[in-house]
Amino acid sequence: xxxxxxxxxxxxxxxxxxxxxxxxxxxxxxxxxxxPSGCGKTTLLRIIAGLDFADRGQIVLDGxxxxxxxxxxxxxxxxxxxxxxxxxxxxxxxVAFGLRVKPxxxxxxxxxxxxxxxxxxxxxxxxxxxxxxxxxxxxxxRQRIALARALAVEPKVLLLDEPFGALDAKVRKxxxxxxxxxxxxxxxxSVFVTHDQEEALExxxxxxxxxxxxxxxxxxxxxxxxxxxxxxVANFLGSVNLFHGRVEDGHLHLGEHALVLGADGGSEGxxxxxVRPHEFDIVPGWGAGGGLPAxxxxxxxxxxxxxxxxxxxDGELIEVTIARDTFHSLGLSEGxxxxxxxxxxxxxxxxALAA
Amino acid sequence: MSTSIALHAxxxxxxxxxxxxxPAWVKGVLISVALSFFAVFLLLPLGTVFAEALRKGxxxxxxxLVNRDAWDAIKLTLITAAIAVPLNLVFGVAxxxxxxxxxxxxxxxxxxxxxxxxxxSPVISGLIFVLLFGAQGWxxxxxxxxxxxxxxxxxxxxLATIFVTFPFVAxxxxxxxxxxxxxxxxxxxxxxASGWQVFWYTTLPNIKWGLLYGVILCNARAMGEFxxxxxxxxxxxxxxxxMPLYVEILYNEYNYAAAFAVASLLALLAIVTLALKTLxxxxxxxxxxxxxxxxxx
Numbered sequence: 001x002x003x004x005x006x007x008x009x010x011x012x013x014x015x016x017x018x019x020x021x022x023x024x025x026x027x028x029x030x031x032x033x034x035x036p037s038g039c040g041k042t043t044l045l046r047i048i049a050g051l052d053f054a055d056r057g058q059i060v061l062d063g064x065x066x067x068x069x070x071x072x073x074x075x076x077x078x079x080x081x082x083x084x085x086x087x088x089x090x091x092x093x094x095v096a097f098g099l100r101v102k103p104x105x106x107x108x109x110x111x112x113x114x115x116x117x118x119x120x121x122x123x124x125x126x127x128x129x130x131x132x133x134x135x136x137x138x139x140x141x142r143q144r145i146a147l148a149r150a151l152a153v154e155p156k157v158l159l160l161d162e163p164f165g166a167l168d169a170k171v172r173k174x175x176x177x178x179x180x181x182x183x184x185x186x187x188x189x190s191v192f193v194t195h196d197q198e199e200a201l202e203x204x205x206x207x208x209x210x211x212x213x214x215x216x217x218x219x220x221x222x223x224x225x226x227x228x229x230x231x232x233v234a235n236f237l238g239s240v241n242l243f244h245g246r247v248e249d250g251h252l253h254l255g256e257h258a259l260v261l262g263a264d265g266g267s268e269g270x271x272x273x274x275v276r277p278h279e280f281d282i283v284p285g286w287g288a289g290g291g292l293p294a295x296x297x298x299x300x301x302x303x304x305x306x307x308x309x310x311x312x313x314d315g316e317l318i319e320v321t322i323a324r325d326t327f328h329s330l331g332l333s334e335g336x337x338x339x340x341x342x343x344x345x346x347x348x349x350x351x352a353l354a355a
Numbered sequence: 356m357s358t359s360i361a362l363h364a365x366x367x368x369x370x371x372x373x374x375x376x377x378p379a380w381v382k383g384v385l386i387s388v389a390l391s392f393f394a395v396f397l398l399l400p401l402g403t404v405f406a407e408a409l410r411k412g413x414x415x416x417x418x419x420l421v422n423r424d425a426w427d428a429i430k431l432t433l434i435t436a437a438i439a440v441p442l443n444l445v446f447g448v449a450x451x452x453x454x455x456x457x458x459x460x461x462x463x464x465x466x467x468x469x470x471x472x473x474x475x476s477p478v479i480s481g482l483i484f485v486l487l488f489g490a491q492g493w494x495x496x497x498x499x500x501x502x503x504x505x506x507x508x509x510x511x512x513x514l515a516t517i518f519v520t521f522p523f524v525a526x527x528x529x530x531x532x533x534x535x536x537x538x539x540x541x542x543x544x545x546x547x548a549s550g551w552q553v554f555w556y557t558t559l560p561n562i563k564w565g566l567l568y569g570v571i572l573c574n575a576r577a578m579g580e581f582x583x584x585x586x587x588x589x590x591x592x593x594x595x596x597x598m599p600l601y602v603e604i605l606y607n608e609y610n611y612a613a614a615f616a617v618a619s620l621l622a623l624l625a626i627v628t629l630a631l632k633t634l635x636x637x638x639x640x641x642x643x644x645x646x647x648x649x650x651x652x
Contacts (some may be wrong), residue, residue, distance in 0.1 A: 051541055071544055078545040084538035088560040098546035101556070146542075153546060 001062040001075075001156035001189050002027045003048060008057035010043055010213075017043045018054070019213040025206075027062075030183045030190045032200035035210035036236070041193045042161055044210070048191065049159050050074045062156065074157075077150030077188075081162040083142040085134035091145055092117050092130040098153035120148040123182070140171040147179075151186070160192035164199065176203045197237050201225060209233050231348045234274040241318050243273040247347060255314065257292055261345055270350035275342040277321040282308070283339045284330060291339025294318060299334055301327060310340065404622045407615035419605075419613035420620070427593045428601035428617070431509065435584075435597060436577040439516040443573050447524025448566070452558075454525075455532035456540075466529070472521050480518050481586025484511055507589030512597060515583040520573045527569030528562055535561055564638040571635065575628040579621055 003025040010018040017040045025031050033041040046052040048059055050071030058067045066074055085094050095117045099108055108116070121127035124144040134142055143163060150158060163179070164172040180203050183190055194200050200207050201221040209216040209224060209232070217229040228234035235242070245254040247268050252259045286293040294310040297317070301307070306327040308320045318340065332338065377385075409416055419425060453459065454466060472480060486492050488505040498505060505511045539561070543553045559566075581599040588595040590604065598621055605614035 049545060051545070072547050072549070076545065078542070080538050080542060082538060084542040086539055086542075086557055086560075097543070097548075097556070101543070101546065101548040101552045149542075149546070 004060035032204035034200040077155035408619040419616035451528030477582025481583035511587035523573035524569035
């Protein structure tokens with residue numbers, strides 16, 4: 001089922017949680033709402049579910065305006081950050097809940113319910129826990145049960161609020177891979193909220209980046225990472241180095257140094273530029289061929305890459321990541337003077353950052 | 356409840372680290388002070404009640420309980436509790452629900468004023484109703500015109516009892532429901548449960564032990580209340596005498612054995628209440644621990 005979010009605005013007192021948000025989510029997609037905490041992403045998810053109501057705008061589910069429809073009638077599955085399992089019920093009863101509270105006419109027979117619960121527990125690979133209580137399960141297991149419970153009523157849309165937020169790093173990685181596989185299996189339109197950019201990029205078909213109640217960018221993980229539309233997106237997705245300078249005749253001027261810009265150099269005037277740590281080449285010595293002069297402050301070379309912290313002449317720090325082998329072949333160490341050559345610079349007009 | 360639970364939890368988790376361990380004599384003095392205080396001020400009076408009640412033998416004891424006036428007092432006490440406790444149960448759940456789950460104007464005021472019956476002297480509680488419904492009270496003339504008797508009659512006793520026992524259930528549930536939040540209810544609604552199903556299948560199971568605990572305390576107070584009821588009762592034997600009032604009348608008539616016999620029933624009620632309270636407390640502690648227990652792997 002497709003979801004269309006049309007001009008949704010929501011205010012809490014004086015706080016503008018959502019400001020004219022419009023997103024189209026095609027049927028069967030797995031979409032991440034990504035943004036810093038307090039950006040309004042959870043509020044948007046709750047409005048889609050019907051747990052909150054927008055001040056203005058429409059939620060259109062499968063072509064029908066569902067804005068006024070009660071949460072009970074929206075046929076959505078919702079997975080809460082803190083699982084919200086019924087703590088006094090067994091796992092099997094938790095999963096069966098959505099089926100058992102149906103009006104008598106629609107309610108499946110008890111044997112049928114049992115069969116479906118068993119199938120769902122097998123789907124989340126936890127059928128051996130059917131008779132336990134939620135408090136006896138680990139966080140990761142609880143979240144999978146919460147997912148099974150949400151799927152029991154065969155929702156048209158699955159909404160997940162920071163589904164892995166309360167889990168530790170290792171379990172989180174496992175679970176998000178598992179969620180991706182599950183989605184490929186059942187293909188229900190899914191929206192999940194996260195503040196973790198890595199999670200959003202790894203799991204979703206498309207990412208919606210939200211900041212201060214507004215949509216900054218919508219696109220595939222690749223496109224939002226490689227072609228950020230706004231300084232916020234560039235800054236929020238992965239680590240970046242930030243430069244303030246001026247653009248003049250195809251060059252970015254940083255103090256007395258100038259870096260060559262590509263064809264999409266941007267308009268002239270005051271500008272901010274972003275370069276990701278892995279988009280630098282390092283050349284030993286200062287002034288060799290027009291790079292940015294810097295001094296190596298610290299090197300961490302653990303794993304396949306070397307993280308190098310450098311200090312520009314004016315004292316600002318730059319982070320650079322290059323392959324460990326490349327770094328070693330350069331024969332550099334802490335305190336050495338080098339020139340940095342960005343392979344790719346993203347330039348935004350300075351006003352864009354302030355906005 | 357919160358205080359008694361804290362005490363329990365504290366005693367369970369107490370660790371005797373060297374830095375906080377007292378010398379033996381301090382320990383000895385403290386324990387003997389506590390125990391002797393307990394013996395003199397709690398155990399001795401309780402023992403006296405039963406000793407005095409049985410001083411003239413079982414025959415007199417039973418005779419004091421099986422006469423008409425005693426029976427009327429017991430009946431009135433039971434009727435009063437039977438009305439006051441369910442009403443306060445409904446009110447308590449409604450108040451706790453609205454305070455824990457909704458934001459509304461007057462919420463802070465409600466939270467503060469729920470405690471009013473605890474902080475005001477029971478005599479004042481009784482007087483309030485006399486001033487409202489008594490012959491010279493605000494509604495007195497109107498009530499007289501319509502031939503409705505509230506003060507010096509059963510309705511007054513019930514009203515005073517409701518007022519005095521009003522906070523027990525609500526006080527018990529508010530912290531419990533606030534701690535539990537409304538995520539489970541939301542989950543139930545998303546899964547298609549109706550309002551009634553949400554209450555019955557998710558809210559009630561989570562609060563049932565706290566609720567029972569509140570009801571037990573509420574009942575004990577409803578049956579034992581003296582001050583407020585005394586003011587509005589008028590002490591008409593066989594009509595407006597509850598057990599505590601009847602005890603006083605017998606005592607004032609120097610009928611000690613009978614007074615203590617009826618008092619022993621109230622003391623028994625107290626002991627049963629304590630036993631139930633301990634049992635229920637054991638149950639309430641479990642879900643509370645589950646809430647505070649850190650989630651995760």
